[in-house]
Amino acid sequence: MSTAPKRGMFRGQWYRDLETLPDRGADIETSFETPASRVKPEIQRLRDRPGSYHLFAAKACPFAHRVLLMLANLPQPALGITYCHPWLGGPEGWSFAPGSAPPVGEDVLWKVYAASDPAYSGRITVPVLWDKTAGAIASADSLEIMQALAAAYRPEMCPEDAAFAKLCIWIHQHLNIGVYKVGFAADQAAYNAAVDALDSAMDKVAELVASGFAFGTSPTIADLMIFATGIRFDIAYHGAFQILHRRWGGNKALQQHLERIAALPGVEDTLAFQDYRVHYFDEAGFPVRQPMSTGRYILPRTCDPL
Numbered sequence: 001m002s003t004a005p006k007r008g009m010f011r012g013q014w015y016r017d018l019e020t021l022p023d024r025g026a027d028i029e030t031s032f033e034t035p036a037s038r039v040k041p042e043i044q045r046l047r048d049r050p051g052s053y054h055l056f057a058a059k060a061c062p063f064a065h066r067v068l069l070m071l072a073n074l075p076q077p078a079l080g081i082t083y084c085h086p087w088l089g090g091p092e093g094w095s096f097a098p099g100s101a102p103p104v105g106e107d108v109l110w111k112v113y114a115a116s117d118p119a120y121s122g123r124i125t126v127p128v129l130w131d132k133t134a135g136a137i138a139s140a141d142s143l144e145i146m147q148a149l150a151a152a153y154r155p156e157m158c159p160e161d162a163a164f165a166k167l168c169i170w171i172h173q174h175l176n177i178g179v180y181k182v183g184f185a186a187d188q189a190a191y192n193a194a195v196d197a198l199d200s201a202m203d204k205v206a207e208l209v210a211s212g213f214a215f216g217t218s219p220t221i222a223d224l225m226i227f228a229t230g231i232r233f234d235i236a237y238h239g240a241f242q243i244l245h246r247r248w249g250g251n252k253a254l255q256q257h258l259e260r261i262a263a264l265p266g267v268e269d270t271l272a273f274q275d276y277r278v279h280y281f282d283e284a285g286f287p288v289r290q291p292m293s294t295g296r297y298i299l300p301r302t303c304d305p306l
């Protein structure tokens with residue numbers, strides 16, 4: 001997976017291409033990853049005064065989507081939300097969709113990070129949980145935000161069980177990130193390894209959901225995490241990440257799980273199929289579809305005709 005950050009902030013300044021920084025070198029490698037959050041989400045306040053928090057999200061992004069899915073599952077409309085435009089290729093990265101009224105950041109997401117920490121250095125990602133009382137980012141980590149929302153409103157969706165915590169981490173690493181490892185593969189060996197690993201992860205997830213939900217007998221955040229990858233698979237990852245030998249819908253258990261989660265209240269409103277196409281296809285392309293240093297291309301796995 002490519003580790004070189006292309007766009008982001010360095011010492012409070014936005015760079016569309018960090019490679020253009022005049023004096024990069026060792027310094028940027030060691031000082032790029034400033035923690036994005038300056039305060040912790042307060043569960044009690046999230047429950048009692050949800051209006052004191054605000055969410056920045058993009059329907060296109062699977063990590064933001066799982067937080068939106070969590071919000072859709074809550075008993076009451078909780079937080080204000082600012083949506084970002086699905087196209088990430090613009091000059092300033094994530095920009096806010098028309099009609100959103102952000103409490104901070106004016107028009108683009110990097111200004112939210114700058115408002116929280118004027119010296120911030122790092123990636124500018126969705127989702128972001130903004131603490132209006134503290135005037136700071138409370139979390140830019142989707143799993144942490146889901147867990148905070150579950151703790152505040154629906155603890156049964158995030159059981160306190162070591163096996164469940166382990167399962168969520170496994171889904172995140174092997175399925176949610178595993179699919180991106182294919183898209184970010186920059187040579188044939190990396191592609192082959194990433195596709196093999198994803199194949200076995202998808203087979204394992206299919207077994208997990210064959211008779212219902214991923215853990216126990218009701219939906220948990222684990223199901224939402226699986227859904228966020230599954231709903232993008234055939235529409236975007238299949239082509240954009242060159243996973244051409246399989247479709248999510250080609251597996252009965254995976255497809256049934258997708259439909260089971262899609263039927264939960266509020267989930268339909270979180271979907272935006274056209275946003276997925278824009279987000280994954282309307283950019284220069286992920287490394288897997290670009291020429292390698294030799295000028296040749298990665299050969300994707302495809303189905304044989306016989």
Ligand SMILES: N[C@@H](CCC(=O)N[C@@H](CS)C(=O)NCC(=O)O)C(=O)O
Nearest residue numbers: 061062063124125126127140141142
């Ligand atoms: N750690 C973050 C990762 C989120 C993430 O990678 N979001 C992507 C969109 S799917 C993003 O904002 N990328 C911005 C960029 O690459 O510049 C989380 O899980 O919340």
